[in-house]
Amino acid sequence: xxxxxxxxxGLVQPGASLKLSCVASGFTFSDYWMSWVRQTPGKxxxxxxxxxxxxxxxxxxxxxxxxxxxxxxxxxxxxYLQMSNVRSEDTxxxxxxxxxxxxxxxxxxxxxxxxxxxxx
Amino acid sequence: xxxxxxxxxxxxxxxxxxASISCRSSKSLLSSKGITSLYWYLQRPGKSPQLLIxxxxxxxxxxxxxxxxxxxxxxFTLKISKVETEDVGVYYCGHRLEYPLTFGSGTxxxxx
Numbered sequence: 385x386x387x388x389x390x391x392x393x394g395l396v397q398p399g400a401s402l403k404l405s406c407v408a409s410g411f412t413f414s415d416y417w418m419s420w421v422r423q424t425p426g427k428x429x430x431x432x433x434x435x436x437x438x439x440x441x442x443x444x445x446x447x448x449x450x451x452x453x454x455x456x457x458x459x460x461x462x463x464y465l466q467m468s469n470v471r472s473e474d475t476x477x478x479x480x481x482x483x484x485x486x487x488x489x490x491x492x493x494x495x496x497x498x499x500x501x502x503x504x
Numbered sequence: 505x506x507x508x509x510x511x512x513x514x515x516x517x518x519x520x521x522x523a524s525i526s527c528r529s530s531k532s533l534l535s536s537k538g539i540t541s542l543y544w545y546l547q548r549p550g551k552s553p554q555l556l557i558x559x560x561x562x563x564x565x566x567x568x569x570x571x572x573x574x575x576x577x578x579x580f581t582l583k584i585s586k587v588e589t590e591d592v593g594v595y596y597c598g599h600r601l602e603y604p605l606t607f608g609s610g611t612x613x614x615x616x
Contacts, residue, residue: 419605429553429596429607445604446505479552483600490564494552 386410388480388495395501396470406463406480406495413461414438416484416491420454420465422476423497430476432465470502506531508597510608517587518616525582525611527597532577533560541601544573544582547610548593556595557582589615 392404406418419434433444435454442454453466463480480495507530517523533541544557555564557573560580570585584591592615597608 427594427610429598429610431605431607443603483555490555490558492555492558492564494554496552 386482386493388482388493390478390480390495390498393478393498393500395503397504398471398502399469401466401468402470402500404465404467404478404498404500406465408461408463408480408482411482411491413456414458416482418454418456418463419481419483420452420463421479421481421494422474423479424473424476432478435463467500470500472502474500475502476500505604506533506599506601506606508599508606508608510595510597510611512611513609514612514614516614516616517584519588520586523584523587523591523613525584525595525597525613527575527580527582527608529578529580529599531601533599533601534577535601540575540577541599542573542575542580543598543600544571545596545598545607546591546593547596548590551593553596584613587613587615591615 387409390406396402416437417434420432422430433454435442439456451468455464477497477499479497482493484491509528511526515523540560542560545553546556547553556567561573573582594610594612596610
């Protein structure tokens with residue numbers, strides 16, 4: 385069974401840093417690109433970025449690339465999101481996702497999400 | 505960035521009736537490989553989003569055939585036939601044509 389379990393969220397002050405983790409199981413983590421997506425309290429869905437299966441390449445939403453960094457540790461089957469200089473508008477539920485295809489069949493899973501609240 | 509505009513914001517449906525949700529793209533979602541890169545997701549209350557439809561018209565595994573999707577290169581419609589109570593939630597369209605990926609603003613389906 386595929387599982388994506390996020391952790392590391394919570395209440396954080398504006399300007400601080402926070403690192404989210406996502407532990408994957410039930411599939412060969414090192415074979416797949418992985419992504420982060422967030423959902424604001426108003427339910428707006430925003431793609432944050434993704435990382436290549438070997439960690440050698442990343443893509444980011446232009447509005448976030450200067451503050452957010454995605455990385456992975458394939459030995460630990462873990463995906464990370466480093467958030468820096470957080471702002472109130474970063475308050476959201478953060479999802480670890482995989483949206484791939486195995487031949488022509490979608491391999492699409494989302495974690496349960498982790499909440500991040502930015503407030504003083 | 506590609507803007508996806510969903511309508512309506514919410515829809516209230518009697519069980520057994522049909523519902524339609526529209527998604528309009530600011531750019532053609534037809535890729536150079538001839539695939540239309542439009543996806544539909546359902547987020548049930550308190551749950552994570554799940555994939556319903558991929559590449560505009562293909563049902564994801566386990567999705568009942570009451571769900572269907574069609575469209576052109578920029579205009580898409582998700583249709584739910586014979587709505588059931590389990591269909592309640594927020595429906596999002598999204599694309600994977602190019603970076604950055606974007607989503608529509610969501611359509612909330614409620615049961616009358």
